[in-house]
Amino acid sequence: MPIISTAGLARTFQTKRGPVEAVRVIDLTVREGEILGFLGPNGAGKTTTLRMLTTLLAPTGGAATVAGCDLATDPAGVRRACGYVAQSGGVDPQITVREELITQGRLYRLTKAQAAERAEELARDLGLTDLLDRKAGALSGGQRRRLDIAMALTHRPKVLFLDEPTTGLDPASRADLWALIRRLRDEHGTTVFLTTHYLDEADALSDRLVIVDQGVVVAEGTPTALKLAHGGSIDASLQDTFLAITGRGPVPADAAPVAV
Numbered sequence: 448m449p450i451i452s453t454a455g456l457a458r459t460f461q462t463k464r465g466p467v468e469a470v471r472v473i474d475l476t477v478r479e480g481e482i483l484g485f486l487g488p489n490g491a492g493k494t495t496t497l498r499m500l501t502t503l504l505a506p507t508g509g510a511a512t513v514a515g516c517d518l519a520t521d522p523a524g525v526r527r528a529c530g531y532v533a534q535s536g537g538v539d540p541q542i543t544v545r546e547e548l549i550t551q552g553r554l555y556r557l558t559k560a561q562a563a564e565r566a567e568e569l570a571r572d573l574g575l576t577d578l579l580d581r582k583a584g585a586l587s588g589g590q591r592r593r594l595d596i597a598m599a600l601t602h603r604p605k606v607l608f609l610d611e612p613t614t615g616l617d618p619a620s621r622a623d624l625w626a627l628i629r630r631l632r633d634e635h636g637t638t639v640f641l642t643t644h645y646l647d648e649a650d651a652l653s654d655r656l657v658i659v660d661q662g663v664v665v666a667e668g669t670p671t672a673l674k675l676a677h678g679g680s681i682d683a684s685l686q687d688t689f690l691a692i693t694g695r696g697p698v699p700a701d702a703a704p705v706a707v
């Protein structure tokens with residue numbers, strides 16, 4: 448059974464200017480232990496889909512299950528199964544890494560002793576041990592992201608949703624985060640569902656890609672299969688493949704990695 452399955456998932460926002468169909472029809476499946484890259488141009492509906500799958504936003508159509516729990520009838524079960532790292536984390540700059548992790552543990556109803564122990568364990572796992580007593584506001588971008596991920600892993604979720612996890616990071620921090628994501632999957636069997644605008648990242652990390660455009664899935668497959676089917680050969684770049692699928696040019700590049 449797939450760990451995530453959606454059928455006709457949709458979300459329309461009502462605005463003063465009329466309805467905005469952010470997500471029109473998303474049909475997808477994700478296998479357990481897979482790293483899925485969820486790609487699409489700006490405004491394609493990626494974040495809206497993630498927010499629905501993590502129960503932060505109610506769908507206006509369709510259905511989905513996460514780890515066997517139905518989004519509509521068992522949202523608490525879905526929340527237990529999910530960790531979510533949003534585009535900008537909400538940590539308090541004045542409190543220490545240890546306090547952040549313990550507070551998160553307490554939110555998941557761990558006792559003080561359990562929360563303190565889990566904080567140490569997460570810090571070890573995510574390379575934050577030396578930073579436990581540093582204020583969150585004094586962390587580098589890469590360290591902050593690792594803290595965001597540690598917090599999302601507090602309750603040992605089966606699925607980790609990462610929304611543009613490496614945006615704004617320098618190349619070394621990006622490479623560290625890629626290694627971390629692979630390790631989570633390899634050592635804990637965590638399924639990772641990530642969005643990114645960096646095609647090199649999607650290519651290097653993802654077992655499979657789902658490409659969305661205007662709220663609809665327009666292509667899916669392994670990076671190699673998509674290159675072959677849409678880019679003309681397995682040697683095609685993922686950027687050319689993406690352009691062939693979506694017909695859209697890349698966002699003007701401000702950073703070194705190729706972004707779409």
Ligand SMILES: Nc1ncnc2c1ncn2[C@@H]1O[C@H](COP(=O)(O)OP(=O)(O)OP(=O)(O)O)[C@@H](O)[C@H]1O
Pocket residue numbers: 460461462467468469470487488489490491492493494495496
């Ligand atoms: N709360 C909202 N109210 C109205 N429209 C919204 C709302 N949230 C998102 N949208 C619109 O829905 C569409 C999809 O947005 P979404 O943030 O899901 O796209 P995205 O693929 O994550 O984009 P990006 O790559 O730029 O982060 C966009 O047109 C966006 O403006």
